[in-house]
Amino acid sequence: MSEYHLLINGTLVAGDNTMPVVNPANETLLATCPRASEAQLNAAVAAAKAAFPAWSATSIDERKRVVNAIADVIQANAAELAQLLTQEQGKPIGDATGEIYGTAAFFRYFTSLDLPIEVLDDSPGRRVEAHRKPLGVVGAIVPWNFPMILMAFKVPPALIAGNTIVLKPAPTTPLTTLRLGELIRDLLPAGVLNIITDANDLGAALTAHPDVRKVSFTGSTATGSKVMAGAAGLLKRITLELGGNDAGIVLDDVDPAVTAPKLFQSAFQNSGQVCIAMKRLYVHESIYDEMCEALAKIAEQTIVGDGLQQGTQLGPLQNKMQFERVQELLDDARQHGNVIAGGTTLDQPGYFIRPTIVRDITDGTRLVDEEQFGPVLPVIKYSDPEDAVARANASPWGLGGSVWSGDTERAYALAEKLEAGTVWINKHAELDPTLPFGGAKQSGIGTELGQEGLREFTQLKVINMAR
Ligand code: NAD
Secondary structure, three states: OOOOOEEEOOEEEOOOEEEEEEEOOOOEEEEEEEEOOHHHHHHHHHHHHHHHHHHHHOOHHHHHHHHHHHHHHHHHOHHHHHHHHHHHHOOOHHHHHHHHHHHHHHHHHHOOOOOOOEEEEEEOOEEEEEEEEEOOEEEEEOOOOOHHHHHOOOHHHHHHOOOEEEEEOOOOOOHHHHHHHHHHHHHOOOOOEEEOOOOOOOHHHHHHOOOEEEEEEEOOHHHHHHHHHHHHOOOOEEEEEOOOOOEEEEOOOOOHHHHHHHHHHHHHHHHHOOOOOOOEEEEEHHHHHHHHHHHHHHHHHOOEOOOOOOOOOEOOOOOHHHHHHHHHHHHHHHOOOEEEEOOOEOOOOOOOEOOEEEEOOOOOOHHHHOOOOOOEEEEEEEOOHHHHHHHHHOOOEEOEEEEEOOOHHHHHHHHOOOOOOEEEEOOOOOOOOOOOEOOEEOOEEOOEOHHHHHHOOEEEEEEEEEO
């Protein structure tokens, strides 16, 4: 069994405690992982604080060189990292490989950006410039569904902007992050990037630490709200990427046979454990039966199993808590709708739930109103598209949404009315590092990715000079 270490001040160290990491595909012990104590958290923050003056004084080109070098290492070790990611997270190896290469690509993308000084006024009376200064120590907190790519929303822009970092992966998926830390530690000056792990018990201390200037958090809305409260005392900068309950609205003019596979992929990739997965599907009554049948057929044909096995299309739920929660929502949904595909676990160890289609269900039920974050899709019938939009918007969340139609003008008119950070037309959940990404309503605060995602790791400073 491999050994894993925390990364504190450029040194690989054992945790003051340990914790088990379980493979969700067979429920066996994958590794014993270090678990940091609060003293180690404090040491990591102190190291990041000490490293900040020198790192923020390096040129942006030097910082980009380092970020590119990290991307090289990720790519060179993609096979090993992908294997580990599948073992701890559960996703099929092809998807894990995609996530690792995507991570390298996200690192590289940020090296194409700059933070130039903007001249706001250059007149006879004055010269005014806008500068973008690094903030200091950034706390980066990541969930368990995409441990690598979500880390890549935060680490490269934070580094390029000149900040130092304490990174904390989720307790059930820490290994790929720790292994990456080991691979890249010599590329960075000591203390610039520190990695600690916890058992869901250090997030609050990291958030409230007086030497942490910004918290970049991805996770559930409930925890995001705690992060906001924890950051309030010292008015820290926060970026919150939180939960969602994305609606897809299918108009009456699509061909179910052509659209169903795209809808299925939008809802079920990563076994539905995607913040921007399609989590409820509104289908026009004229094609409702046909669409339900087409989706059920795909669900029945989908191969569910260990992500390391060739041919697997969907892996397990990532952890036992989520496995139990999705089953609870499914049990409730049986009282309010008809399960026409899936609805079962696999008769073997592992947190597997077959892709499940629930029809004849509607708003006001738990499966429709809550974020299931698993492979169970409610399909809801509607007759008036305006009413479908109103129902889609009647949610505390507003991460993403989509409209599907053969007539893009019709789709566009409805897309304009959806309350969400991103609305797609005839697709869903496309993620691209060049496009800003953020949530409306309780799906988040602030923006990641794109130029705006880089700026979020800076403080705007105006220099106003008389002449
Ligand atoms: P979670 O909120 O339980 O945990 C996320 C991270 O927060 C973990 O690292 C956890 O250890 C840490 N944490 C726990 N308590 C904390 C505290 N009090 N203060 C600070 N940090 C704390 O979320 P999860 O269950 O790991 O992830 C699933 C959720 O994440 C879903 O709701 C999903 O929609 C959301 N998500 C959102 C995005 C997005 O970009 N909007 C992306 C992926 C996942």
